[in-house]
Amino acid sequence: MKYIQWFVMEKNSRSRIYFQDGGSRIVDNETDYTGRINVDEKYTLTIDHVKLGDERTFLCQVGAGPAGSGEATTELKVYDAPGMPEITPNDATISIMEKGPSKIATCLTRNGYPAPNITWYKDRTPLQPSTKINNKMYMISQATQEPSGLHTIASTLYYAPEKKDKDSKFYCEVSYRMAPGVDKTKESNRISIPLSYPTENVEILFQPSVLKETDNMTIECRSDGSSNVDYTFYRVLDGKTEEIFNSADNIFEFKEMQRMDSGVYGCRVLDFEVPDKNFDTNKTIIINYLDPIALKPQGPYIFKAGDKNKTIHCSAEGSQQTSVIWKKHKKTISPENELQLPVVTFGDSGTYTCEVTAQNIPSLYQQKTISIIVKGPPEINCMEKKFHKNGHYVNLTCIFKGNPAPKVTCSSGKKAL
Template identity: 40%
Template sequence: MALCSRVLCLLLLSSFRHVASDRVKVSLPNVVEVRKGDDAIINCSFTIPGQANYTYLHWLYEKNGRVNIYYVGQDRQYAYDTEFKDRIHVADNFTLYISEVTLQDERTFVCQIGAGSAGFGENRTELRVYKSPDPPDITVNEVGILVTDEETPKIARCETKNGHPVPNITWYKNKYPLHQGNKEVNIATTVIKESSGLYTVSSTLHSRLSKDDKDAFFYCEVNYRLPGKDLMMESERVNVTIFYPMENVSLIVESPSRPVTEGDNVGLRCKGDGNPAPEYTFYRVWESEDRKEMEEEIKEARDGLLMFESVRRNASGHYRCRALDLNFVVSLQADTMLSVNYLDPIQMSRESPVELNFGDNTTIVCSTMGSQPSAIQWQWEEQVIAIGPLLNLSSVDYKSGGQYSCVVTMPGVPGLNASKGVTVVVKGQPLVSVSRHLVQVVQNDVLNVTCEAFGYPAPEITWSVNGSVVHKREKHPVSSELSVQVTKELLRSGIKCSATNSLGRGEELITLQEVTVTTRPTITSTGEPVKKEQKRAESKGVLIVAIIVCILAIAVLGAVLYFLYKKGKIPCGHSGKQEITKPGKQQEDIVVEMKSDKAPEETELLPGPTGEKPLPGDQGEKYIDLRN
């Protein structure tokens, strides 16, 4: 019955609001959002049918009833004595302004318009006040979690304060959200409203974890709203300590080089995969004479690491690590072999220096010992001359002397090598050589010659003549340079280079052959005649060049004319000049005119076909018969 009465009242009220709205229509936004401390602006607009005008405006709020807060009439307006009296005013367009909004201002506001006989109308809006919460604070379980716990352990707690309205907290594991609703995850959330009206929200995450979660990270996300937008904040990432039993243990060799060589700093690292880390014990293992396995504890190990500083070969052997997990009562062990590679110093069958006589034969043996097979080669002047431990030298001469190196490498151990040198000295009397045995020279010139001498002990070089001498005593050979002026006596005697040492003497003779140099005599004089002679010589040179050019031009012209004549392009006849002809020949032959640049009196007359000489007027011209 009560329900029917309530429904009837609602129907009557809606009918009343509909009738009123047909007369005066009032428009307000459904919701007005504002941040705490900002100013709220609530717009109110209305329409009145016909020509009627409004008579009053009331702003009021609904909270445990209706309370008027502002009145606007035709001739006056004022604020009612309420909590809003000093913080509100209404503009000419009937907009309500509330300054410095507080959380307590959050309520429903009503704008009511009266229009006399037209009736009245009203509408309402909801004022919502927002305050962003503080950044989330996350605390992780510092005790750690045992994966064998039957209860769902606490992972972390997240808290955010001073938010309005109530913010929401979401948990994440490795960027994936966690949701309440299964046995593995349990989330407990608490909301506290402070006296200020702000909210503090805390959330505690409980979840089962496994060994695979040892590197997982957790964080919480706070979701909240401000006017016109939804926002979020994330906490820092945290990792929870997980305790799980050891399942495997390993023992590895840590070394800067592979394989290990003598002198390296080597460590044996024992590591179990449980947490917390187990206790480690190291042992040296060997086999007794009755083939029983024996082990001896090594006390020097620390935190699962056994170090060998500058390891030696006697550290090679069998090692064992035993790991004991006291939390889960698990014991495991691992073994490894440590092999320290080495290469002993090289031994020579003959110590340096090895002294040999000229023409001797010898063999030098290079040997060494190592942890693995080695490769040996002999080098001389950085060139490989023999493979293997033997260096065979036969019929040695002075060029056989020098520094030989035995180089030993271990192919199975890169970088492990050794070398040793031996000096071979070939003894004998000096062997002399000169730069040239026969030298062509010019008397009074300065001659430079070189003499070299091989031999041991190192020979001394002397010259048969006096001059400027430069000696060069390098390792081998000894050399000397002589600079001397060529004289008649030197031409007769030649130059002798001699070298001596305690075992003998050697010499070489340089024979000199004189070469005669012919020079064109020069005639010189002083004064002006010299200049005239130079001018005359220059004129003759120019004349010779001109004659050569003319002859070449005439030859080319003759060839062209002859070619044209053969082709029948040129009809030839008398040209007023006397032709050079032979009896029985036709008169179609080509006649080439040659003019001499000599004076008439210097020109030799060319006789005509009858033996006559040409007339004096023709003496400056010559004709050459080109018919043949």
């Protein structure tokens, strides 16, 4: 080989940047590559501190003396990753009642090369790109080439949102290419659209869900719209409708409800975006109650030992089915509403408690305590123990039961002890 030369191609000409002839190596002066290039023993051209302007065609020429010369070209591609996409949302509240698309946000990415692309997403689904203005969705893009030669791209999304978009997340993605021809992407932050949408449904809630006398009752009226609405609370008692509250506040509280407050409670919603529509919902509310306990017979409960089939009936009227138990000294002795004494004994004397509970409302509870007195002649039970030690002795233990309390005397023969 006689020589090798490297050129850069201009529009209609070429400019030499390197020459090598045998042992002589020359980097041409006053070119864009002076001081930035190197050619190794295999004649490979290396460029340091690559710039955007280096994206051009390079030509290598090889001379072989009488055999002639040959040349070939190669294209150098330059890449520069753009910055993270910046998304700027439209902070204004958008009504779904508006006709046509509204501005959602602008996505901006700076200093990329070649020019990057911007794609809009809604909930990870790419939005079909459209630059033609229409009544559904379109994008307007603006490209700027900086003095450095890098590209800044801006894209503004215009979109006609629906109510289902109230929970959607929008974002943009920048796609670009890096050496050696690898496609990459960067995503912006997610944003939500501040939406205004009219009421479609109304729901009424009560707390507590099960009510009893003396409870405070809270009514909450929920509208599924986002716009300003007016709430009217009412109740229907004995067939008459009574408005009880009108406000922008959707909660109202009743104090110390009573059984006569049972009835239909509801709310009406006026949505100013759709004033010609009427939204009304209601629910029948039962105020549960449990009356004081009634005992039959009413007492006093004084029986004679030996009496048969004595029964005390315990009950309490209420709005729910009840369960009744009898207790004596905190121990349950009967799981029914009747306390039965088949044969009265002195052991039946004592304090008894009847407890009545609403089956579905444990906090609805009544109790009543009574005393049973058993009278009769004394009952005597004696136990004798004999033993001999220095004579004859007898140890006699007797238990007496009676009401009134018996008077006890002991004697041996006719001799009082």
